[in-house]
Amino acid sequence: MFANVAERAERQPVLAVSTVIFSLRDDERTGRKSLWLPLVRRTREPFRGQWALPGGPLGPRDSLVDTAANNLRDTTGLVPRYLEQLYAFGDMDRSPTRRVVSIVYWALVREDDDHNTATAANSELLDDPNVAWFRADDPEVLANLAFDHRDIIEYALWRLRNKVEYGSIAHRLLGERFTLAQVREVYEAVLDKALDPANFRRQLRTAANIEETDEFLSGGKHRPPRLYRYTGSTTHPLESENIS
């Protein structure tokens, strides 16, 4: 199974496309929301039986982003509205059998999205024992992933914590309208710690690109909370690709 180094080096690298999909879900362990992601159990060598990011070889007639979307739909039933390119991973030793360069896409999806699309697109996938959602920072899961997929997920989490505007993250994980309490849940999930609600509201008002709407959350509450919305940002078309 293991090609020797010289042989391996001479062969053309395989080009693969993988995806990291984050969604917000309840976490019984902490009582807060946390970030979850879908993984697929490998049914072939290398790393047979281990969990891996959804992915596969570049489709000969598909763009990079369409390859990512098709594979994601086929393996997990998920159809996110957009995918963003995360990074290309190409170290020599990523796979024991052959050099693989993986171009990784990522997306944030709403909890209702992932349920709906999974149900609608491919209901039998819901019972597939080789597809499951995991907490994105579960140490046991991360330690046993195939290939360098642990590094990939940890880099995606780092990007989420350090680089992206929180207004945009909230918009993508929550939808068009959200309460400040929901935005706090997003922050708590991404940072993995509880935040003081009053301090958080004060800081958020001056920082994130979020603005009040005239709407309030409907429901049975005595005093329904106000809804906010994301005010948008400058995103290049290449950074948030629509799936064709």
Added chain:
Amino acid sequence: MFANVAERAERQPVLAVSTVIFSLRDDERTGRKSLWLPLVRRTREPFRGQWALPGGPLGPRDSLVDTAANNLRDTTGLVPRYLEQLYAFGDMDRSPTRRVVSIVYWALVREDDDHNTATAANSELLDDPNVAWFRADDPEVLANLAFDHRDIIEYALWRLRNKVEYGSIAHRLLGERFTLAQVREVYEAVLDKALDPANFRRQLRTAANIEETDEFLSGGKHRPPRLYRYTGSTTHPLESENIS
């Protein structure tokens, strides 16, 4: 020369690595500094005779970033201290002969760097008529580039204008210490417009991650200007790869 669509689609894609290198240079047209980049004239089909980004196929024993660095050194004599991954371009029709997926790296280099390294590493390259520096936004140059290299350069310029901290840009284009006037020249080059010095100083103090040093620019001036430095940022190792 042109494979038909079906044939082309069946063949394995070629993996290439290209680089976009920006440097600040005097621009006689405007009297300000502007962004320049090195291009290499193609000596083979496709696009023979047209200018292109320095690049080549993935080295069988090299990482992605080392492939970028080796090719850059061999074609232009440039040895930047770091390279950052910009984006992977993989559309079907990028090359008329065969599908090519290009992973593009980029860097900002100091003017003295590019001269020194070119001289030291490979002095004959300085006389090579197939290597030259161009203004990064020269419409005539952009209109006649090989492949989709115009799109790549325009995306890199967009990233520079929209995404990166200016403190970091100044640090990379200017070095460890710089005056506020030099930082203004960087802004003017990136935005391609003259800025009011007094307004600029006021805004810069509150915005960019730049701090005063106790040093002043040496030279013959009556009142030498103060030197500033970049205060750093959170950069993931993957986002600024050192070349091995």
